[in-house]
Amino acid sequence: MDIPFTQYQPPKALASGFWQQIGLPARGRKLHELLHQGVEYQVYPRLAKVSGIEQKALARYVDIPSATLSRRAKSGRFKMVESDRLYRFAELFKAALDLFEGDTEGARAWLLKPNMGLGGRRPIEMSATSAEYQTVLNLIGRLEHGVSA
Template identity: 40%
Template sequence: MQIQSLNLKTTTTDQLISQLKQGLPADKFDQLRSKLNVSDNALSKIVQISRRTLDRRRITGRLATDESERIVQVAQVYDMAVDVFGNPQKAERWLKKPARGLGGKIPLEYSDTHLGAQEVITLLGRIMHGVFPG
């Protein structure tokens, strides 16, 4: 299992779960923020990490398990969008604009919950297969 945008390479889901339980390095937040081209505040809101907590995590060097899961969740959405649209710039644009398939909601913001992220991934799968316009 690979999470391209975070440079996480694991061969099994168990390995990824183990990494999540240990907590990802705090710099994975910054790595994802850079890929998405959003502010600290914007990504903090999406992954539900307060600025004060983020500052503490940067000092300790590790994210908590739940924070790590949310970072991976958004990274998976981003990676799928890059696969579907062919390049990071197109993926980033699509993730930041209202999507008809989400009732006019913005895919990146909709990815702030597990169910929302799954809906975005489902929509991206439909777009990839020509079943539903974005």
């Protein structure tokens, strides 16, 4: 049986508050510019707090070594590649949050649990590369539309 490809589309109702809390625009030119210039360091602890993921663990999931993280805390800004990884993680967390209709604990638990639809990998471990990130978003899209993963 072929599983139809469903692109994840975030619901509009839940979108605004999350992005405001972490200090990033959700989409558009302003986001693109911020990612290119590097997001401010403050986005990182906010993202950790909103997601309920410890900061050291978040650094591992987005593949930012602790020494690099210390340098970024001093400089106040992440590099473009690191900013993109942080955004991908935020987008994955937001997608899971939408899947669980705003239930932060449910979203976090789902991200931390090995998933058969991802070959037994945990979704939270799949934000460091764009291919893995897209795989998780596609899975969320299928789950939202009732297509078995």
